[in-house]
Each structure stands twice: as structure tokens, then as C-alpha cells.
Amino acid sequence: MKRTWKVQLWRRTIMGVVALYLLLPLYSMFDFSTKPFGFADNGRTLRAWKVIPSQPDLGVAIARSLITAGIVMLLILVMIVPTVIWVQLKLPKLRRPLELLCLLPLAIPAIVLVVGIAPLYRWISINLTESPITLAGVYSMLILPYTYRSLSAALDAVDIHTLAEAAQTLGASTFRMISGIIMPTIRTGIINGSFIAIALVLGEYTISNILNYKTIQVVIAQIGRSSGNVAVAVSLASLIFVLVLLLLVPSAKRRQEVLDVDLA
Amino acid sequence: MSDSPYVQLLDLAKQFGKVRALDGLTLNIAQGELVALLGPSGCGKTTALRSLAGLQELDRGQMIVDGKDVTFQNASKRGMGMVFQAYSLFPHMTAGENVEYGLKLKAHKTAADKRRARSAELLEIVGLSSHRNHYPHQLSGGQQQRIALARALAISPKVLLLDEPLSALDAKVRTQLREEIRRIQLELGTTTLFVTHDQEEALSIADRVGVMRNGQLEQIAAPAELYDRPSTSFVAEFVGLTNPITGSVSGGSISILGKTLKTLPGSVTSGEGIALVRPESIRVKSSASGTARVFSTSFLGASCRLMVTLSDGTRITVQMPSSESIGLTAGESVELSVLDMPVFVKSAA
Numbered sequence: 001m002k003r004t005w006k007v008q009l010w011r012r013t014i015m016g017v018v019a020l021y022l023l024l025p026l027y028s029m030f031d032f033s034t035k036p037f038g039f040a041d042n043g044r045t046l047r048a049w050k051v052i053p054s055q056p057d058l059g060v061a062i063a064r065s066l067i068t069a070g071i072v073m074l075l076i077l078v079m080i081v082p083t084v085i086w087v088q089l090k091l092p093k094l095r096r097p098l099e100l101l102c103l104l105p106l107a108i109p110a111i112v113l114v115v116g117i118a119p120l121y122r123w124i125s126i127n128l129t130e131s132p133i134t135l136a137g138v139y140s141m142l143i144l145p146y147t148y149r150s151l152s153a154a155l156d157a158v159d160i161h162t163l164a165e166a167a168q169t170l171g172a173s174t175f176r177m178i179s180g181i182i183m184p185t186i187r188t189g190i191i192n193g194s195f196i197a198i199a200l201v202l203g204e205y206t207i208s209n210i211l212n213y214k215t216i217q218v219v220i221a222q223i224g225r226s227s228g229n230v231a232v233a234v235s236l237a238s239l240i241f242v243l244v245l246l247l248l249v250p251s252a253k254r255r256q257e258v259l260d261v262d263l264a
Numbered sequence: 265m266s267d268s269p270y271v272q273l274l275d276l277a278k279q280f281g282k283v284r285a286l287d288g289l290t291l292n293i294a295q296g297e298l299v300a301l302l303g304p305s306g307c308g309k310t311t312a313l314r315s316l317a318g319l320q321e322l323d324r325g326q327m328i329v330d331g332k333d334v335t336f337q338n339a340s341k342r343g344m345g346m347v348f349q350a351y352s353l354f355p356h357m358t359a360g361e362n363v364e365y366g367l368k369l370k371a372h373k374t375a376a377d378k379r380r381a382r383s384a385e386l387l388e389i390v391g392l393s394s395h396r397n398h399y400p401h402q403l404s405g406g407q408q409q410r411i412a413l414a415r416a417l418a419i420s421p422k423v424l425l426l427d428e429p430l431s432a433l434d435a436k437v438r439t440q441l442r443e444e445i446r447r448i449q450l451e452l453g454t455t456t457l458f459v460t461h462d463q464e465e466a467l468s469i470a471d472r473v474g475v476m477r478n479g480q481l482e483q484i485a486a487p488a489e490l491y492d493r494p495s496t497s498f499v500a501e502f503v504g505l506t507n508p509i510t511g512s513v514s515g516g517s518i519s520i521l522g523k524t525l526k527t528l529p530g531s532v533t534s535g536e537g538i539a540l541v542r543p544e545s546i547r548v549k550s551s552a553s554g555t556a557r558v559f560s561t562s563f564l565g566a567s568c569r570l571m572v573t574l575s576d577g578t579r580i581t582v583q584m585p586s587s588e589s590i591g592l593t594a595g596e597s598v599e600l601s602v603l604d605m606p607v608f609v610k611s612a613a
Contacts, residue, residue, distance in 0.1 A: 166352040171371030184356040
């Protein structure tokens, strides 16, 4: 009894410390954003928060970033997920190379990546479009390490070979087998991978700034140059926004409760 | 039954690296028959089954089902129902949806109401009607395999392929389910190929049992024949228990334990040979002048199994009706006799 009490205390202490570590900066941001920042202010004020909607470019930047994130998510669904499944099922020898390839964006600093990719984007902006949405291309590369991990973990957790063969013998084509059986089976992994990708896309600054695209983070930085309080308020707001988005990830509905098990 | 066999596997060969999984396997299955393939792991039985399902490409050979050459046909178009060793129900579908899945696909497209009726019928057959809306994780292993069986049968398969479907289950469920598989198979008359490494399973439900070794069929026969009249020493030793007893062979018979027994075809024909004698072909009688001694006894209910040490130190197993073994205890001197049954004799070398 005494031991469990101690374990409980230990657990709570760790949780408390971690929570403090994570929440303190957020609280500080909130604290800073409510400090007086003009002669008209008298004590605490929510003025920095109230002016957020009237910031030029901010609304457009948010919309663009969300569209970009949507496109990245689509690319994950139609390109990355089927590729990873296909390699796992039919080309197991390519698993290691693919894993390595997907980890590369982690090893290459963003700044180096930009230098390499800048000429391509210069060409795109001159010949095709100047829309920041084209960043979806480079972002879908950046997110690979995270998406690949969560997909491969989900694929390893089930015997997809047997499921695939069962579907085949029942008459399923390869397309139906992947879209109707394997993808729903690793649904949680796909959702998790996609949401990590979205968080990454919404938080990306280096590449878009250097390539001179006005994404949400770039606009926040711009605001910061004219008013620190507003910039911090906007960052906090965007953090909370992403947090809410991530909390919406259907909490892995692994219906684990065994309702009705009897012998045979 | 028609003249030519319903399923013909002709000279199948498949090599994995250096391992020859199939080495000229030829097997015929009649319509409505249940054939079990039995063999040690790595003998090629699963490869044979997977080839017939279309899940394994072959190096050589031909497969004919119902008069059609299916050798190069895609697995999704072959119409084979398969139950796997590993649990293979689609985890995001209920039991009912799993059973209906094949009927939704182009290959076996069925109208929604007929589909439902068919899945209800099959769930009824496997005795799980009340579990229609359960998800696989809410079912026990045995129940999952029954649903998998119903799913495989829903598409009215040309051949039902069972790849060690019972090996993940515990003993009691295994016995129960194998009998149920046989019942359903007989009811529906589905031609079935059953792969297993468990001889009791194979012998108890198959019409014919094929023993495989090194990618080839060693012998295929009805269970009783396979057991009583093995054609090779491998089959004799692999199926059931045998006691190797040395004796001299001449003129188609061998003398062991003071008796002359006929030898089976394929046996050694002369000189020294080792007779492979079934435990139940030997009888033990208490005798003060006996040269053998009971080493241990184990009571199995209707029968009793005894370990007996012969005068030369070899130990043999005897299985006899419990009623005849009453009073025999460890350490007792006994006399052995052997029943007059033909035995397989292998070379003593």
C-alpha cells in the first residue's frame, strides 16, 4: 500500500515538472502579451489580442498556410501512404533505403535545403505562379521523417501480409486491397502522421522566409518587428490553434475492451 | 465425381534460394474430397497450398482446377477460399462485414440483400449468428477462425484452402473446431486442401492424407492405410509412434520377439532389418521368467502406455487397453508378444 502511494507521488511529481516546463513559457508569453505597450495603456490590457484580426496580411497568410497544409495532407494520402505500404508488402528489400531516404530531411539543415531548392522556386515563381501554396512541394519532403515513422510503426503493428493475402483470395484488386483493407487498418498511424505534418507546416519559418513567401510564421515575424506584444499574442494564438488541432486527432480508438469472449 | 480429378497439381517446383520447397509435387484431388497435407516444417506443404491459392509463383508445373488451367491466374480471380494460420480478419470490419466482403467485390458481386442473407447463413453454419456485429478484437481466437472460415466459404470457393488454421488455438478448441470444419465441409461438399503439421488433425478429418518430405509427396492414402501400411520408413516414423526392433528378414517376413511377421512392400528384403512396430501391436504379460522389465506406466484412460526395457537395454513403448494392463507396475518382469500385423522394415545400416 505504502509503495503504491510512493509511486503515485513520484508519478505526479514528474507530471508536474513536465507540465511546468511546457506551460511556463506559454504563461510567460500570455503575461508579456497583456503588458501595457502604449502611452494610452493603463496597467494590464488585452489590446495586443484585440488588434490581431486587423493585422494586414495575417488572415490571408493563415488561409494560405491552411491550404498548403491541406495539400500536404493530400500528398501524404495519395503518394506517401500507398508507397510505404507497397514497399512493405511487395518490395521489402527497399525498406531500409526508403527509411534512410525519408530520414534525410532531418539530417539536412533547413538552410542548406533552401539553398538547394531556391533556384527551382525562382523558376516556379517566374514561370508558373508566385503563390506560397507551391511550398507544399518542399514541405511534403520536410515532413517525411515524421510521417514515415508513424506509418511504419502502424504497419509493423499488424500482420498486413496476411490481411493483404486474405483480401486478394477473396477477389480484391491491389487498389482495393490497399485502399479498402490496409489503409483503414493503419488509420491511426495515417491520422497521427498527417497531424504531425500539419503542425510542422503551420510552424515552418526558415524556408518560407528565405524564399520570400508570406506564410503565417513569416507574417508573425513581420508583426513582431513593429509590435512585440502583438507578435507574441499572435504566436500564442497560433500555438493554441495548432494544439487544438492536434487534440482533435481521434484519440486512437483501439477498442481494446474485450466484451464477449468465451471458449471457441 | 467426374473422370478426371477436380484439382490437379502437376510436377510443381519452387526453389527459395538454396532451399527446394517443391520438387516435382504431383497431387490430384477429387471433387468434394478433403485432402490433408502433412509433413515436418519446411517440407513444402504450405508452398503447395499457397501456389494453388495463387499467392506463390512457381518455377515449374501446372495447376488445373475444374478443367481450367489456373497456373498463371491472379489470386484475386481464382475463386479459392483461404483460411490462414495467423488471424486474418479485417480489424476495422465487424464479423458480418468480414463475411460479406468477398461478395461486395467484382469477382463475386452480389446484391446487398442476397449478400446479407448469405452471410447470415454462413454465420449460422459456423454457429456465430449472435456475433454478427462484433469486431474481431471482441472475438476469441477460435471464434475469429470460424468467422474466417465463414468468410472463405461465402464466395462459394472452388477449393477451400486451410493453412494450419488451428495451430494458434488451444488444444480443446482445436479438437472441437477441426470436427466442425469436417462437418461443414461434408455439408457443403466443398473440395478442401488442408495443410497441417499435426498428424492427429490430419488423420482425424481427412479423406486422404498426403505425407510430404523435401518438396515431394512421400505417400498419399486414406488415414488408416497410411497408418497401417506405410510405404516408406519416413512415413512409418513420421505418422504415429514406432518402436525400432531389430530382426532378420527373409522371404518377405521378419522374425522379432519370437514371432514371424509379414513385411510391407518397400521394406528391406533380406539380411538384418529394423522393424517399425506400432506400440499398440505389442502386448505385455506379467511373467516371473520374463526377460523384459516394465520401466514406467502411464494411464491414459481407455488405454495404458508402458515403457518396457528389453534384456539388451533397448526401451520400447507399448500401448494396450487399460483392462489388460491392470496390475502391471514399474519394475515387474514381463513377457512381450507382438500382434500378427504386417510391419515396415527399414535397413539396419
